[in-house]
Amino acid sequence: MQFAQMAMKNYLLDHAYDEMFTAPGELHRHYELLLDHFSSLPSDELQRRKQAADLSFLNQGITFTVYGRQEGTEKIFPYDLLPRIITAAEWSKVEHGLMQRITALNLFLKDIYNEGLILRDGIVPREVVFSCKQYRRQMVGLQVPRNIYIAICGTDLIRLENGEFVVLEDNLRVPSGVSYMLTNRRVMKRIFPQLFRSYNVRPIEQYTQLLLGTLRSLAPEGRPEPNIVLLSPGVFNSAYFEHAYLARQMGIELVEGRDLVVHDNIVYMRTTSGLRRVDVIYRRVDDDFIDPLAFRPDSILGVAGLFNAYRAGNVSLANAFGTGVADDKALYAYVPEIIRYYLSEEPVLKNVETFLMTRRNERQHTLANLDKLVVKTVGESGGYGMLIGPHSTAEQRDEFARRIEADPRNYIAQPTISFSRAPCLVEDALEPRHVDLRPYVLYGDRVTVVPGGLTRVALTRGSLVVNSSQGGGSKDTWVLSQ
């Protein structure tokens, strides 16, 4: 069957916003060229190109590791051939909103680890901050290079039914996925060169160079040619491919904890020509595991003494320690207030409505409506520790109700949002799948949002979980320049 017919006939719309169709058979204008192009291809050509793309991912070893399974732990990240297209007007709002958000959250972190004005003024309750597992007492009063706590972030956005982008989650610790954004684009340009050329897509390939510039801008004073390294937990980490990819693209060393030693508060790496000083660390290891002396003593991934070297100002880290307090899911509810407090501006990107279990009336509302809401554990990510009300069993709801009563601080609830859907090639047909968007923001000499991001796809029909560890896939994301 021809692609266009296939797209028109068997594609069911529901109340969720659709990225491609406005009504059955009617397209958003910016998808017209795409549909024309796909329709002009011979019928088996799409499958052929899809196989070529899959093979290219597998052979390049673009894989991630699924935890908790013995065999087949390396999987390719499933990839959908149809790009997701975002117009220039839509993007300019997203960009503005993300810049505003990272600026405010940086000011917030500086404030809570120093004067604490926002706590004194009662905008954010002290207990929300101090009860957060990611709050790091060790950071109090510590001078952070250029006052940049969050240099690298990846924010999860979703589209509501009316098409508006809202923030679902901030990832301010060690956000991943940017390598998929970059490799998706490379594959896409190779398999659909003409289509790509016919759209004016803004480039994203400059990301690694911008990242390097951001890291360089954080170097300790008096180190004009800083030695920058990427610290990875190692080859068994699910994002190892990405660590290796970024290090190679930036031309910096990929190190593991066992490559680094600290002596007299100076960090060195062990090389064949002896010890070499390290100035900036792009760390992809969580706070908890990074220094067994300062944080978890049972960690073997970290570097003993790293925190003291950091405190002495001899090494910079991106991101800083303790940034996790600002992406805590309970604190998330206060971000609009945080933006108003520091910037005296209205938030450009809204939040999803969030119920805090520490507030009695919101907790009662949640417990009464568990079958309609999504409950999230505040400290978890990757789609773990979630209850999706409409898809849950009575036992699961009872279990979560018990857990919420026992530890209200550890849970939040949100309405079940049917976030937007985009067409995906499923076997031979086009089917709608839910998608989100994770753009990447860098904060060095200035704030930069790379035009694009990772569009994650919930590949199971009807599923709302887009995480790669839970069967999610991805699409290339095209931001148009006009």
Next chain:
Amino acid sequence: MLSRVADSLYWMSRYLERAEHTARLLEVNLSLMLDESSTSSEQRWVRVLHALGHPQGIEWNGDPYKLTNALAYDIQHKTSIVSCIMAARENSRHVREQISTEQWHQLNSLYLHVTKPGIQAEVDSSEFLQFVMDSIHQFQGITDSTMSHGEGWQFIQVGRFIERAAATAMLLEAYHDDLWVHPERIPEGNEYLEWMGLLRSATAFEAYCKVYTADLTPDRILEFLLLDEQFPHSLRFAIDSMQGALEAIQRESGKQRAEPLHRLGGRLHAMLSFSSIDDILNQDIVAVLRNIQVQCRAIHDTIYELYVDYSIQIALAG
């Protein structure tokens, strides 16, 4: 270069050399079995096991095909071809950002091929062994043409040639009773094929013929595999290449105190460059070959002390 990276590149290369050597040894001996031979099946395969350094847990049990299967496919055995390729690929994964995309591609494809479920039933073993050898040759070609010939590449050379030197010494040792006891005799009956097999186990038959013609005598075979200056699988060539790479690493890393390493390599180099085959035949040949293996282990240990596992105190003081 990070010490850990040097370590991984070195082992990646050693494992691939080992896989290639094992594949060739099996291929040669499987094909020799097709002809009538003066050597019994037991003698042959015990000799193969000897040449591979008596891999742990693998014994001659009367069935050559079971034995080759264990040596080729069985991942319970760390020395099998598939295990070596898995180990090489694992090492390369640890230094994914240090090797070229083309190298990774080649090694990863080889890995995916040999670990494919059912590979053993799907292709016949000589085809499998040939594929492994071809793929590793390709990997070496890709390595030489896509990777900078800097320190990392030199560590790959060191790994490859130290493994080759030790394996060749062991191979020659395994043939002691058949050949070196009477170095000047000419082959009787079907012995010719066996001797040819030894040369082919080191890809040396054609190269040998160019120097000595197709007349095989034990002393010439030994001279060629031990002392030839130009043939890439001779011991002398392997030691010279390893020494050259170690010197390049020393220059590149600016490392002081490389003297002990230089001396160890230099001693082997001198022995192989300035001995005549008669000098060697006048000695206990097994002792000479074992000594080469001991020296290779000492070189390995010294590389570790110098570049990988050095003490922090000494490094800070220096």
